[in-house]
Amino acid sequence: MIPLIVTAAVIRDGDAILITRRPQESRHGGMWEFPGGKLDAGESPQECLSREILEELGLEVAVESIFEIAYHRYEWGPVLILAFECRVLNGEIRHIGISDHRWVSPEEMRLYDILPADRPIIAKLLKSV
Structure with missing residues (x-):
């Protein structure tokens, strides 16, 4: 099965990193993740991430270097992040496509119910602290 390709943003404010909470009615509702979303046909990963952050948070972002690539297989199928x-x-963070947000250190992320697919990103963040 071909994995679903999704993008994720590592947005920093000093030592804190932005995580967002999925709406209850969505797949994996209530879990925390790095903001981002599914790649649409015909768009680059960078275009996808810019669009998703604007649609979900109301923020304009500059997408810079790749931080991590992660693969995870959920019961419904594989994802490549x-x-x-x-x-x-x-812009200011608005809860358009999210239910909440937090600025947390990589160490504090262990206290949140983070999507399993995002855990390799946290592992890399912890190594760079």
């Missing part, structure tokens, strides 16, 4: 370093250019 392309995580990029991102920098906020404009």
